[in-house]
Amino acid sequence: MVDTPVAVAPGKATSTAAVLGRKEDGAMLGVSRSSRYIAHAVLILGIVIVAFPIYYTFVASTHTLQTILRPPLPLLPGDQFFENYSEALFGGVGRIGGVAVSTLLFNTMVVALAIAIGKIIISILSAYAIVFFRFPFRMVFFWIIFITLMLPVEVRIMPTYKVMSDLGLIDTYTGLTLPLMASATATLLFRQFFLTIPGELVEAARVDGAGPYRFFKDILLPLSRTNIAALFVILFIYGWTQYLWPLLMTNRNDMNTIVIALKKMISFADADTQWHLVMVTSMLAIIPPILVVLLMQRWFVRGLVDTEK
Amino acid sequence: MATVDLKDVRKVYAGGVEAVKGVSIAIPDKALCVLVGPSGCGKSTLLRMIAGLETISSGEVSIDGKVVNTVGPTERDIAMVFQNYALYPHMKVYDNMAYGLRNRGTPKDEIDRRVRDTAKTLELAHLLDRRPRELSGGQRQRVAMGRAIVRNPKVFLFDEPLSNLDAKLRGQMRVEIKNLQRSLGVTSVYVTHDQLEAMTLADVLVVMNGGLVEQAGAPLDIYEKPASTFVASFIGAPPMNLIALAGNALPEGTKLVSPVPPSAATLGFRPEDVELADAAHDAADGMDLEAQVEAVEPVGAESFLYSATGGGRIVVRVPGRAIAQPGDRLRVLVPADKLHWFDQAGKRVG
Ligand SMILES: Nc1ncnc2c1ncn2[C@@H]1O[C@H](COP(=O)(O)OP(=O)(O)OP(=O)(O)O)[C@@H](O)[C@H]1O
Ligand SMILES: [Mg+2]
Numbered sequence: 001m002v003d004t005p006v007a008v009a010p011g012k013a014t015s016t017a018a019v020l021g022r023k024e025d026g027a028m029l030g031v032s033r034s035s036r037y038i039a040h041a042v043l044i045l046g047i048v049i050v051a052f053p054i055y056y057t058f059v060a061s062t063h064t065l066q067t068i069l070r071p072p073l074p075l076l077p078g079d080q081f082f083e084n085y086s087e088a089l090f091g092g093v094g095r096i097g098g099v100a101v102s103t104l105l106f107n108t109m110v111v112a113l114a115i116a117i118g119k120i121i122i123s124i125l126s127a128y129a130i131v132f133f134r135f136p137f138r139m140v141f142f143w144i145i146f147i148t149l150m151l152p153v154e155v156r157i158m159p160t161y162k163v164m165s166d167l168g169l170i171d172t173y174t175g176l177t178l179p180l181m182a183s184a185t186a187t188l189l190f191r192q193f194f195l196t197i198p199g200e201l202v203e204a205a206r207v208d209g210a211g212p213y214r215f216f217k218d219i220l221l222p223l224s225r226t227n228i229a230a231l232f233v234i235l236f237i238y239g240w241t242q243y244l245w246p247l248l249m250t251n252r253n254d255m256n257t258i259v260i261a262l263k264k265m266i267s268f269a270d271a272d273t274q275w276h277l278v279m280v281t282s283m284l285a286i287i288p289p290i291l292v293v294l295l296m297q298r299w300f301v302r303g304l305v306d307t308e309k
Numbered sequence: 310m311a312t313v314d315l316k317d318v319r320k321v322y323a324g325g326v327e328a329v330k331g332v333s334i335a336i337p338d339k340a341l342c343v344l345v346g347p348s349g350c351g352k353s354t355l356l357r358m359i360a361g362l363e364t365i366s367s368g369e370v371s372i373d374g375k376v377v378n379t380v381g382p383t384e385r386d387i388a389m390v391f392q393n394y395a396l397y398p399h400m401k402v403y404d405n406m407a408y409g410l411r412n413r414g415t416p417k418d419e420i421d422r423r424v425r426d427t428a429k430t431l432e433l434a435h436l437l438d439r440r441p442r443e444l445s446g447g448q449r450q451r452v453a454m455g456r457a458i459v460r461n462p463k464v465f466l467f468d469e470p471l472s473n474l475d476a477k478l479r480g481q482m483r484v485e486i487k488n489l490q491r492s493l494g495v496t497s498v499y500v501t502h503d504q505l506e507a508m509t510l511a512d513v514l515v516v517m518n519g520g521l522v523e524q525a526g527a528p529l530d531i532y533e534k535p536a537s538t539f540v541a542s543f544i545g546a547p548p549m550n551l552i553a554l555a556g557n558a559l560p561e562g563t564k565l566v567s568p569v570p571p572s573a574a575t576l577g578f579r580p581e582d583v584e585l586a587d588a589a590h591d592a593a594d595g596m597d598l599e600a601q602v603e604a605v606e607p608v609g610a611e612s613f614l615y616s617a618t619g620g621g622r623i624v625v626r627v628p629g630r631a632i633a634q635p636g637d638r639l640r641v642l643v644p645a646d647k648l649h650w651f652d653q654a655g656k657r658v659g
Contacts (some may be wrong), residue, residue, distance in 0.1 A: 214412060
């Protein structure tokens with residue numbers, strides 16, 4: 001979100017029109033050529049620093065194990081791309097604890113989707129109840145939800161584990177996702193958004209004969225879609241990169257997520273580690289989150305432009 | 310189609326604020342009733358109680374003779390136009406108008422016919438595919454009207470629907486609302502704090518103050534016989550001149566040819582009810598007042614002379630271009646039948 005230092009068109013900062021228009025604005029406002037070059041130089045430097053480790057991982061994933069183990073590592077991709085990737089995806093050798101990478105990716109996908117969707121459903125519904133309904137102890141419930149924010153997951157992890165194992169949910173998708181679904185942050189976010197919806201709009205809907213269900217479905221949900229899209233991206237990545245909880249909850253290798261599997265791949269003695277396959281798996285592991293960000297970003301930018309008042 | 314009756318309606322908000330303190334109004338079928346009053350006097354609260362958006366603390370609201378105190382807004386069969394229009398931002402104009410009908414289970418082709426008819430009446434036909442944010446303020450206002458009209462409800466409720474428009478458009482829409490309301494013949498309640506809107510629109514004008522009705526009746530009756538100093542100074546622009554009487558004595562420079570009613574404490578006259586006289590001419594009856602012009606405000610068709618008198622500042626309205634200059638001395642004559650008298654409590658006398 002770094003941009004040339006130019007005043008943003010007032011009130012329209014988020015629309016694509018403004019984003020696209022900004023370059024011309026820059027020229028018109030007389031931002032000099034050289035300062036734009038400097039801005040770009042800074043940007044490029046930042047990107048290089050951030051992206052280099054990922055590039056290096058990619059480079060390493062295209063070399064043989066021998067090349068990787070004999071420093072220095074080349075800066076350019078090698079010729080082992082197809083060999084390494086097909087070995088990781090389909091070959092027997094690179095399997096992690098006897099489980100194919102595709103299974104791991106599938107597990108992680110299920111976990112990340114379930115956490116993201118589950119969290120969104122639960123938190124949008126609780127925020128809806130808290131903001132739009134008057135019921136006894138409404139604020140008590142709100143504060144209880146709020147207080148759970150104060151406890152980090154790690155503090156709750158042993159009791160949660162005990163409950164899950166007593167329920168026999170070890171090595172199940174339910175066990176992997178359910179405890180991570182309740183979310184005070186997302187509830188809070190939806191609550192804040194709902195509070196900005198003008199009372200008149202709610203009343204107009206009531207006069208128009210929309211009951212609680214219709215109001216939610218026809219008005220609140222469409223108006224929330226940019227929030228939902230943004231949250232989905234964040235929560236998907238949160239779910240995708242979960243480490244501690246899946247580590248505790250899975251004993252069977254075929255229930256591992258990709259992050260856990262990666263960790264298991266390199267927990268051998270250094271010389272035994274199949275570094276080239278570790279790198280391939282890492283590359284594969286970051287592709288789905290990147291895709292989600294790219295796809296959803298387009299979706300929620302369009303959403304912002306569409307619903308902005 | 311429907312009458313609206315309020316009987317001793319009260320509203321006490323949860324915080325203990327008594328916003329409406331016992332209001333009774335009877336609105337006949339097809340009439341347009343305007344609630345007018347200063348900010349915070351409880352107009353919106355009253356309207357929202359009629360709509361069913363606010364609970365009624367005590368008293369009765371009836372629509373068409375049926376008490377609706379516990380009936381929800383949908384079942385009351387009312388339509389409301391909000392100050393900020395409250396259009397659904399994510400829906401096209403068509404869907405904004407169709408939404409209420411859909412929720413009532415109206416058949417699709419019937420919805421389509423009614424939406425298109427209404428759009429034609431309001432000259433919105435070419436805008437049906439736009440979203441609210443792609444419309445001008447005036448067009449949004451029309452859509453809000455359309456959303457109310459298309460449902461063909463028993464009662465229209467308007468809460469300051471024109472206050473976000475510029476003066477010219479407001480004038481146009483005022484006429485248009487009046488015509489629409491007439492031709493549709495739907496009983497309406499209209500809230501405004503603009504006295505011009507109130508005067509021109511109302512069949513029944515209700516002037517409110519502090520949660521109570523100060524006066525209700527036909528606009529011109531209220532203009533001609535304001536029931537209190539409050540109404541006198543609220544209805545009419547510029548407002549009625551009020552001169553306090555000290556005991557029964559008149560301020561300096563004031564002569565009265567007609568008798569002062571016994572309990573009168575304040576005397577009033579409208580800026581437009583005066584005659585400017587030269588020294589030779591004497592008042593036959595009424596009041597004779599000396600004034601010094603302080604400021605002149607020409608508005609084209611008329612001019613306002615802000616003048617100082619022994620009894621305080623007054624405004625005098627003269628047709629056309631003002632002949633007076635600041636500093637000039639005037640003799641202001643008011644005929645007896647144009648004088649208004651109010652007692653100590655501000656209530657009308659005689
Ligand atoms: N939800 C509420 N809770 C408590 N008090 C309220 C509430 N809504 C309005 N009031 C109070 O009730 C009184 C009447 O408010 P109302 O909105 O009816 O005024 P109004 O005549 O419509 O004024 P305006 O012309 O400014 O819209 C005000 O004193 C206001 O502060
Ligand atoms: Mg109001």
